[in-house]
Amino acid sequence: MAWRWLCLALLVGAAAAAVVPETKVQFDGFRVYRVVPTTQEQVQFLRDIENNDSNNFNFWTRPVLNTSVDIMVSPYLRIDFRDLARSVGLDVQIFIEDVQKLIQDENPKTRSSTYGWQAYYPLTDVYDWLRSLETIYEDRVSIINIGKSYEGRDILGVKISSKREGSKAIFLESGIHAREWITVATATYLINELLTSDNAGIRNISEHFDWYIVPSTNPDGYEYTHSTYRMWRKTRSPGDRCYGADPNRNWGIEWDNDLGSSSDECSETYRGKGKFSEPETKSLSEYLTNMKDELLVYLCFHSYSQVLMIPYGLKGMVADNEPALREIGDKAIEALKQRHNTQYEFGPIYEAIKYEASGGSMDWVKEELKVKYTFEWELRDKGRYGFLLPSTQIIPTADETIDSIVSILQDVQAREANNS
Numbered sequence: 001m002a003w004r005w006l007c008l009a010l011l012v013g014a015a016a017a018a019v020v021p022e023t024k025v026q027f028d029g030f031r032v033y034r035v036v037p038t039t040q041e042q043v044q045f046l047r048d049i050e051n052n053d054s055n056n057f058n059f060w061t062r063p064v065l066n067t068s069v070d071i072m073v074s075p076y077l078r079i080d081f082r083d084l085a086r087s088v089g090l091d092v093q094i095f096i097e098d099v100q101k102l103i104q105d106e107n108p109k110t111r112s113s114t115y116g117w118q119a120y121y122p123l124t125d126v127y128d129w130l131r132s133l134e135t136i137y138e139d140r141v142s143i144i145n146i147g148k149s150y151e152g153r154d155i156l157g158v159k160i161s162s163k164r165e166g167s168k169a170i171f172l173e174s175g176i177h178a179r180e181w182i183t184v185a186t187a188t189y190l191i192n193e194l195l196t197s198d199n200a201g202i203r204n205i206s207e208h209f210d211w212y213i214v215p216s217t218n219p220d221g222y223e224y225t226h227s228t229y230r231m232w233r234k235t236r237s238p239g240d241r242c243y244g245a246d247p248n249r250n251w252g253i254e255w256d257n258d259l260g261s262s263s264d265e266c267s268e269t270y271r272g273k274g275k276f277s278e279p280e281t282k283s284l285s286e287y288l289t290n291m292k293d294e295l296l297v298y299l300c301f302h303s304y305s306q307v308l309m310i311p312y313g314l315k316g317m318v319a320d321n322e323p324a325l326r327e328i329g330d331k332a333i334e335a336l337k338q339r340h341n342t343q344y345e346f347g348p349i350y351e352a353i354k355y356e357a358s359g360g361s362m363d364w365v366k367e368e369l370k371v372k373y374t375f376e377w378e379l380r381d382k383g384r385y386g387f388l389l390p391s392t393q394i395i396p397t398a399d400e401t402i403d404s405i406v407s408i409l410q411d412v413q414a415r416e417a418n419n420s
């Protein structure tokens, strides 16, 4: 009975999506529901609707037993979704009443034409700002180009170096998931702090290491979230039925593990046609391989849910130096909390998010390149705004995140000094 309604609504939803291709998709009346599946049947129910009907259901978090799952549901389906969920015994809580309203409030109506952190900016503004740094700080900054995206955009970042003999490198990967805008803003804020701050801790990490920072490692997706579809996550390579692969399931580690990714091209966690099928992950992995001898630290930013993670995303895999990473990470989330009392959880990916994730960049960097210190953030918040974190939270988010990075890197320096 309920399924019949779903199929009807599915057709309506698909038709509605088809009439608005090039214009910006509006999310009026879209809601985000939170459910907590407590049986395997309920988890399976959620996985089915996730994979079969991406027009009407957009999963903001993955369906996992006994954890909260946030699902954006199109208004065509609203009533039926609750009936449907109740038919398998799921309690439904409305978490975001109107997604379009949050989108309107996310960014100020007018934003300064000079790049800054009071608003989220599209890719061209980010890139113009990066290029301007090379001119202003010509002795310390150079533009790095990782390669081209599927649609032919450059994947640009900056290298910041004080040109000290024997400096080790830190690579920061950000924005691999397109809709996680706070990651791009936090990465550029970090760049600015490394170049301008007079805080002793930030000066120290700025000068001690060579920094490679790429704010948007999925530029096609990021551009698409600004121009057309705010909730886009994946790359933009076309498939037979759906666009894009999840660039954080596309790396050559346990790539075809069915527990950690999907083989369905319409899924949000579609792993792609093959390992490194996406030009974005292929070129980034090659870039990292070429610098692996100097690479001491790999950092990556995601959002949302406020967790700091270390490898691995797969049950039974343990990082060779896990005790050290745990000590460093526990201290880092304490440091992060000091500023605005923001609470983070910490742990290996599998333990922290309670589901398996395969083909991820950090795991690959750890396993294949043997990079010693690897950390991944899920930045603010815990679902009140989800991906639509208001731009007024950029600076507090970035400041507290930098506190955790300073903590990590001071520990790393101390440990490396003891080792040598």
Ligand SMILES: *[C@@H]1O[C@H](CO)[C@@H](O)[C@H](O)[C@H]1NC(C)=O
Residues within 6 Å of the ligand: 038, 065, 066
């Ligand atoms: C999940 O939660 C339900 C209800 O609270 C409980 O009965 C069940 O044991 C939990 N399952 C696991 C694997 O923790």
Ligand SMILES: *[C@@H]1O[C@H](CO)[C@@H](O)[C@H](O)[C@H]1NC(C)=O
Residues within 6 Å of the ligand: 003, 048, 051, 052
């Ligand atoms: C969803 O897809 C799965 C696998 O293709 C199939 O078994 C299931 O019946 C589908 N459910 C619906 C509601 O279409």
Ligand SMILES: *[C@@H]1O[C@H](CO)[C@@H](O)[C@H](O)[C@H]1NC(C)=O
Residues within 6 Å of the ligand: 203, 204, 205, 207, 208, 410, 413
């Ligand atoms: C940074 O601080 C550490 C001690 O915490 C020190 O050993 C190192 O020399 C400092 N580096 C710079 C560039 O100031």
Ligand SMILES: [Zn+2]
Residues within 6 Å of the ligand: 176, 177, 180, 301, 302, 303
């Ligand atoms: Zn992400």
